[in-house]
Amino acid sequence: MTKPKTAYKRILLKLSGEALMGDDAFGIxxxxxxxxxxxxxxxxxxxxxxAVVIGGGNxxxxxxxxxxxxxxxxxxxxxxxxxxxxxxxLADAMNKTGLIARVMSAIGIEQVVEPYVRPKAxxxxxxGKVVVFAAGxxxxxxxxxxxxxxxxxxxxxEMVLKATKVDGVYTADPKKDPKATRYAKxxxxxxxxxxxxxxxxxxxxxxxxxRLPIKVFSIFKPGALKRVVAGEDEGTLVHV
Numbered sequence: 704m705t706k707p708k709t710a711y712k713r714i715l716l717k718l719s720g721e722a723l724m725g726d727d728a729f730g731i732x733x734x735x736x737x738x739x740x741x742x743x744x745x746x747x748x749x750x751x752x753x754a755v756v757i758g759g760g761n762x763x764x765x766x767x768x769x770x771x772x773x774x775x776x777x778x779x780x781x782x783x784x785x786x787x788x789x790x791x792x793l794a795d796a797m798n799k800t801g802l803i804a805r806v807m808s809a810i811g812i813e814q815v816v817e818p819y820v821r822p823k824a825x826x827x828x829x830x831g832k833v834v835v836f837a838a839g840x841x842x843x844x845x846x847x848x849x850x851x852x853x854x855x856x857x858x859x860x861e862m863v864l865k866a867t868k869v870d871g872v873y874t875a876d877p878k879k880d881p882k883a884t885r886y887a888k889x890x891x892x893x894x895x896x897x898x899x900x901x902x903x904x905x906x907x908x909x910x911x912x913x914r915l916p917i918k919v920f921s922i923f924k925p926g927a928l929k930r931v932v933a934g935e936d937e938g939t940l941v942h943v
Contacts, residue, residue: 710934713752713828715855716743716864717848720761720789722922729761731792740796742928743833747802751932752828754858755835756851757793759785779843783810786847790837791816803832809841809850821857828858848906856913863915864931865902866922871939872899888940901941910941917941 722739725732747753762785767778787808794804805827806816816837817823827834839850848865855863872894875883891911894901901907901919910917920927920938930937 707749707933709746709749709751709932711751711861711932713858713860714746714754714862714864714932715851715858715860716753716755716866716928717851718755718757718793718866718922719847720758720764720785722866722868723757723789723792724761731761731789736792736796737800739922740793740800740802742922742926743797744800744802745929746932747831747833749929749932752831753833754824754828754854754860755790755793755833756839756847756854757786757789757835757837758847759783759789761785762788776843779839779845780810783838783841786839787812787816787837790835794833794835797833797835803830804835805832806835806837809836809838824858834858846903846906848902849909852902852906852909852913852915855915856909860915863910863917864928865917865919866928867919868921868923870921870924870927870937872901872919872941886939887936888942891941891943894941911943914943916943 723731723736725735743753759782763781790806794806797804807819807824808816809819811818824834836854839845839847840853851863871885873883873885877883918931918938918940920931927937
């Protein structure tokens, strides 16, 4: 049986911690994580190599902690640990579906997960394993968006897929403006000129400088991830 044709061989999927909450106020919704894992499993069966960067906002958000009076660096380290918890949950759900997942952390906690080593990550991807990158970049003051851009460039991903709650980038807030239309494509310069806030400035600049395209799509839309890797008109493509 031949595998479906795909537009990309290797992708970096950026998942926010909030994506794991489902309709819950915080934490991890089991039905939601199982559905997301099902989408990832489908594209791996198509032969696509998948790496994931996961956020921690469903457990702890570093910026919020800092603004509440906590030392910003301390808050960010706590946020990194939250991403490790999410990565473990995500990998566990993947392994239960038959995928082989490996969690690699940017901060050293070898009793729990293995450290991030680029050649090892590339080996895992070539072997068809899903690699989940945890703990952001390992540095405070950098977001998991920046970690996604960094890891995407390091592993030679052909695209960073930013999973959101909306199915792309719109001319206005589609919930407030019924006339808002979705952009099929945007250049980095156009997105910056219109201040669309697709990613934080550091992550966005890194993707632009490395000529690493970004696809913004909805992880809550059934089959969207599969359509993206198949090269169909899904979400919004940001390119050089």
